[in-house]
Amino acid sequence: MKSTSSPLQIGMGVLLGIVLQPLSLLIVEGLIVATTRAGTEQRGWGLMGATLGYFAYFGMAQVLTILPAALLLLPTGKRGVVRGLLAVGTFLALANIVLLVFLYLANHAGILGFDR
Amino acid sequence: MRLRTLFALYLISTAAAIGSPFAIQKVEMARRRMIPVNSEAPLEPAPAQLEAPRGEFRPIPACQAPDGVEYYKDYHFSSGSDINDRRTFVPDINVQFCAVSKDGTVYLVGSSLVGASDNQSWFRAYTRAGQLKWSMPRDEYCSPPALSRDGTAYFISMPRTGNTALTSVDAAGQVRWTLATGGFDWNPVPPAIGPDGTVYAYTGVRSAPEIIAVTAQGKKLWNTSVLAKVSQIVVSPDGTIVVNVPSGHALAFDPQGHELWRFYSGARVINGGIAVAADGTVYFAAGFLFALDKKGATKWTYKSERTYTTNDYFDGSPVVADDGTIYVDSYYHLLYAVTPDGRKKWGVSSTSTSLPGLMLSNDGGLRTEWAWFAVSSGLATHGWPSPNGDAGNRRCQETNEGGATKEAQ
Numbered sequence: 001m002k003s004t005s006s007p008l009q010i011g012m013g014v015l016l017g018i019v020l021q022p023l024s025l026l027i028v029e030g031l032i033v034a035t036t037r038a039g040t041e042q043r044g045w046g047l048m049g050a051t052l053g054y055f056a057y058f059g060m061a062q063v064l065t066i067l068p069a070a071l072l073l074l075p076t077g078k079r080g081v082v083r084g085l086l087a088v089g090t091f092l093a094l095a096n097i098v099l100l101v102f103l104y105l106a107n108h109a110g111i112l113g114f115d116r
Numbered sequence: 117m118r119l120r121t122l123f124a125l126y127l128i129s130t131a132a133a134i135g136s137p138f139a140i141q142k143v144e145m146a147r148r149r150m151i152p153v154n155s156e157a158p159l160e161p162a163p164a165q166l167e168a169p170r171g172e173f174r175p176i177p178a179c180q181a182p183d184g185v186e187y188y189k190d191y192h193f194s195s196g197s198d199i200n201d202r203r204t205f206v207p208d209i210n211v212q213f214c215a216v217s218k219d220g221t222v223y224l225v226g227s228s229l230v231g232a233s234d235n236q237s238w239f240r241a242y243t244r245a246g247q248l249k250w251s252m253p254r255d256e257y258c259s260p261p262a263l264s265r266d267g268t269a270y271f272i273s274m275p276r277t278g279n280t281a282l283t284s285v286d287a288a289g290q291v292r293w294t295l296a297t298g299g300f301d302w303n304p305v306p307p308a309i310g311p312d313g314t315v316y317a318y319t320g321v322r323s324a325p326e327i328i329a330v331t332a333q334g335k336k337l338w339n340t341s342v343l344a345k346v347s348q349i350v351v352s353p354d355g356t357i358v359v360n361v362p363s364g365h366a367l368a369f370d371p372q373g374h375e376l377w378r379f380y381s382g383a384r385v386i387n388g389g390i391a392v393a394a395d396g397t398v399y400f401a402a403g404f405l406f407a408l409d410k411k412g413a414t415k416w417t418y419k420s421e422r423t424y425t426t427n428d429y430f431d432g433s434p435v436v437a438d439d440g441t442i443y444v445d446s447y448y449h450l451l452y453a454v455t456p457d458g459r460k461k462w463g464v465s466s467t468s469t470s471l472p473g474l475m476l477s478n479d480g481g482l483r484t485e486w487a488w489f490a491v492s493s494g495l496a497t498h499g500w501p502s503p504n505g506d507a508g509n510r511r512c513q514e515t516n517e518g519g520a521t522k523e524a525q
Contacts, residue, residue, distance in 0.1 A: 057133075059129075059130070062130070067130075070126075079119055082119065083119060083122060086119075086122045086125075089126050089130060090129045093130045093132065094132075096136070097129075097132055097136045100136050100140060104143075
């Protein structure tokens with residue numbers, strides 16, 4: 001199959017990467033639902049923790065969607081879409097690192113008031 | 117950029133994102149290990165520990181009478197300082213707070229037991245023999261009572277619908293007056309009584325937090341703003357009012373309501389506590405233990421050995437013994453005896469998961485929820501808390517009158 005890569009495909013890849021993000025949370029929540037019993041405290045805490053954790057660790061969660069999608073699209077020859085996906089994943093990962101470092105430094109500077 | 121390069125970049129950045137929390141944790145732990153804490157050798161060996169008695173639940177030190185009788189909260193409120201000889205004092209209500217007056221009358225704030233036919237909150241007085249003197253219904257949310265020398269009780273309470281009020285109840289159980297303070301507070305802060313009988317209370321108004329001073333007759337003298345919700349009010353021997361604000365602040369006011377000083381601990385600790393020594397030194401447990409002089413300046417700072425390894429912190433009220441030793445326990449179960457100059461006298465560790473709680477009896481019995489100790493000196497007779505001018509020797513005590521001394525009485 002002939003490989004193709006165009007700005008349009010890249011744009012579509014970026015869009016797909018963004019659209020796929022909530023799926024990461026759904027995957028984790030689905031795993032929690034599958035491994036816990038309905039109505040238990042464990043499930044409640046798990047779902048709450050996953051939701052909160054998603055917003056703190058979105059740069060890690062993206063690997064659950066971006067990587068499989070990129071690997072699935074690669075054999076189809078749509079390299080532009082794969083490029084777009086990887087660009088979104090790279091951006092999210094780096095942004096997450098920046099956020100974590102900022103939170104750590106801000107915490108120590110007393111800006112957030114969590115440090116004791 | 118070639119796809120292969122982009123892929124490599126993606127994998128590296130994703131791996132870095134996954135590894136970054138671990139790296140940050142490692143940096144943080146390395147930083148904490150560099151900071152000095154009070155891990156020096158103790159000046160003397162710790163006293164022997166006796167395991168705290170167990171009732172149906174682990175009893176919590178609640179208050180003590182001037183004659184030495186100690187009261188404990190568990191499922192049934194009980195009394196007795198002999199480990200094997202505690203007796204149920206009040207079987208029919210769940211006791212939340214207690215205070216004991218000079219004549220041994222025990223004042224209890226409690227509510228009906230779960231499953232009882234009535235669902236009522238009570239303020240009651242009992243003789244030292246456990247006979248009911250009087251009982252009055254109260255609002256659902258109530259502070260520990262503060263007792264004046266004539267047996268008048270003061271407390272802040274609030275019905276479920278809101279609107280806090282300061283109430284004065286005489287020794288016969290008659291309401292003398294009620295002053296609406298207009299706040300909303302599910303955990304009302306106990307009032308404190310100054311040496312001249314003035315009552316100091318936190319209004320509970322979140323939007324405009326204030327301390328008010330009220331005469332024993334219920335006349336409002338002054339009000340002054342505080343930074344935020346207050347968790348404790350104490351009165352030092354010279355009449356200075358010291359207020360604990362959980363944002364990490366201690367504020368001091370003179371008896372006329374003028375701010376004298378404010379101190380910021382740098383830590384937001386919900387349950388931090390304040391004790392005052394006979395010489396006016398303020399011990400402020402808020403993250404670290406701070407000793408503050410009469411101008412609010414730091415004399416010394418004491419840090420738990422686990423401060424930086426497990427984020428340990430002091431969050432309960434310290435107590436000061438007659439010999440000046442400060443007893444304070446930390447969130448992660450370290451109990452310290454600290455000398456008045458900030459040195460470690462001794463320290464013990466517990467594996468218990470119980471909440472911190474300290475009560476020092478008049479004869480040197482140091483009670484926590486997990487162990488009892490016999491220490492060299494009883495509770496200080498001057499300062500706060502003290503057997504005469506109480507407040508929070510474990511939340512409630514003989515009286516909440518600051519600055520009152522044996523001589524004064």
